[in-house]
Amino acid sequence: MKCGDFSLTDELTATKMAIQNAISEAFKTPEIVAIFAKKEPALLRQKLMQVEAEHRLRKISDEIYEAKKLEILHALYKLNDHLSDEERSIIEAASRISDFQFELASNHLSCDESIINMNL
Numbered sequence: 001m002k003c004g005d006f007s008l009t010d011e012l013t014a015t016k017m018a019i020q021n022a023i024s025e026a027f028k029t030p031e032i033v034a035i036f037a038k039k040e041p042a043l044l045r046q047k048l049m050q051v052e053a054e055h056r057l058r059k060i061s062d063e064i065y066e067a068k069k070l071e072i073l074h075a076l077y078k079l080n081d082h083l084s085d086e087e088r089s090i091i092e093a094a095s096r097i098s099d100f101q102f103e104l105a106s107n108h109l110s111c112d113e114s115i116i117n118m119n120l
Contacts, residue, residue: 041081
C-alpha cells in the first residue's frame with residue numbers, strides 16, 4: 001500500500017546532502033565549485049578576467065560568456081565579496097528573470113491517488 005522510497009539518514013548526513021545539492025544547483029562548473037569551496041574570491045576574480053578575455057577574443061560565445069560570468073558573480077556574492085554596481089545589477093536582473101522561468105508540472109501522479117487521499 002506504500003509508494004515511494006523511504007530512507008533513513010541521520011541529521012548530519014541530511015545536512016551534508018542538502019549543502020552538496022545547494023552547491024551543485026548554484027554552480028555548474030566544477031572549477032567554480034572548487035574555488036568556491038576554498039573560499040577564494042581572488043581566484044574567482046581571476047577566473048572572471050579570464051572569461052572576459054576569452055569573450056573579447058571570441059573564443060567563447062555570448063551565451064557561454066554570460067552564463068560563466070553570472071556563475072562567477074553569484075559565487076562572489078555568496079562569499080560576501082564586494083561587487084560593483086554593475087555586477088550587482090547583473091545578478092539582480094538574472095534573479096528577476098529566473099523567477100519567471102517556471103516549468104509545467106506533470107499531470108502524472110507517481111502514487112495511486114487513493115493512497116494520497118487516505119493520507120490527507
